[in-house]
Amino acid sequence: MTDPATSAPESELPGKPTAASRTTLSHIMSHNDTNLLGTVHGGVIMKLVDDAAGAVAGRHSGGAAVTASMDEMVFLEPVRVGDLVHVKAQVNWTGRSSMEIGVRVLAERWNESTPATQVGTAYLVFAAVGAEGRPRTVPPVIPETERDKRRHQEAQIRRTHRLARRRAIKELRDRRAAEGLSD
Numbered sequence: 001m002t003d004p005a006t007s008a009p010e011s012e013l014p015g016k017p018t019a020a021s022r023t024t025l026s027h028i029m030s031h032n033d034t035n036l037l038g039t040v041h042g043g044v045i046m047k048l049v050d051d052a053a054g055a056v057a058g059r060h061s062g063g064a065a066v067t068a069s070m071d072e073m074v075f076l077e078p079v080r081v082g083d084l085v086h087v088k089a090q091v092n093w094t095g096r097s098s099m100e101i102g103v104r105v106l107a108e109r110w111n112e113s114t115p116a117t118q119v120g121t122a123y124l125v126f127a128a129v130g131a132e133g134r135p136r137t138v139p140p141v142i143p144e145t146e147r148d149k150r151r152h153q154e155a156q157i158r159r160t161h162r163l164a165r166r167r168a169i170k171e172l173r174d175r176r177a178a179e180g181l182s183d
């Protein structure tokens with residue numbers, strides 16, 4: 001079955017290339033950012049991820065955008081005090097009013113010229129909203145490079161899975177409610 005949400009969305013707005021809103025947010029980790037083990041708290045990284053993704057969503061959609069979901073936040077390596085963290089975000093896919101933002105987190109020592117290593121990845125869905133907080137239409141993203149095109153295709157797969165999971169859980173709950181089963 002074709003999922004209309006994953007095929008080319010209907011939008012009257014002119015498309016925008018991925019590069020137009022791609023953003024990097026950089027931050028040096030300090031002692032205020034640590035967890036009880038002395039490495040950087042995952043929540044600190046998640047906030048930077050949400051901030052960078054929010055900037056991208058706002059730039060692409062030309063206005064306010066809110067986080068609808070954050071999934072597949074993966075931490076690959078611990079981040080340490082003194083690491084210069086770069087959070088790189090871009091629009092992978094657009095729907096009618098939602099955008100999937102892909103984020104890569106890189107870290108390098110703040111005072112060494114060694115190559116940065118990838119320490120995390122995340123995918124977030126943002127919804128563009130108008131003055132009343134209601135969803136509004138976003139411009140379609142135009143993936144340009146082969147990498148952008150691959151990310152666009154992979155984002156469509158994630159979108160299909162998110163919708164299918166939501167639908168399956170709703171159906172299960174409706175069935176249980178119809179059978180009079182309580183939580």
Ligand SMILES: CC(C)(COP(=O)(O)OP(=O)(O)OC[C@H]1O[C@@H](n2cnc3c(N)ncnc32)[C@H](O)[C@@H]1OP(=O)(O)O)[C@@H](O)C(=O)NCCC(=O)NCCS
Nearest residue numbers: 005066067068069094095096097098125127129133135162
């Ligand atoms: C996100 C929000 C605007 C969606 O509003 P809604 O009335 O459910 O509107 P819709 O069902 O039309 O959803 C709008 C879009 O978001 C997508 N969406 C909504 N909830 C989603 C979720 N949990 N995961 C992924 N996408 C989601 C929908 O698929 C739809 O995409 P499309 O228009 O591209 O097809 C609303 O739930 C909201 O305001 N949430 C709070 C957001 C917020 O405050 N975030 C910061 C947290 S502190």
